[in-house]
Amino acid sequence: MMDQVKNAKPRKVEDEEPKLSSIQKILTEFLIGVLRIS
Structure with a gap:
């Protein structure tokens, strides 16, 4: 899962900030x- 996130780098950093x-x-x-549960 982490590898997919690293590989899928958006070209615009501005779009990444809200995410x-x-x-x-x-x-x-x-x-x-x-x-709270524990």
């Missing part, structure tokens, strides 16, 4: 949920 921020948001919410 990264949304991914970070999802990961943070996921980690918070895991911490």
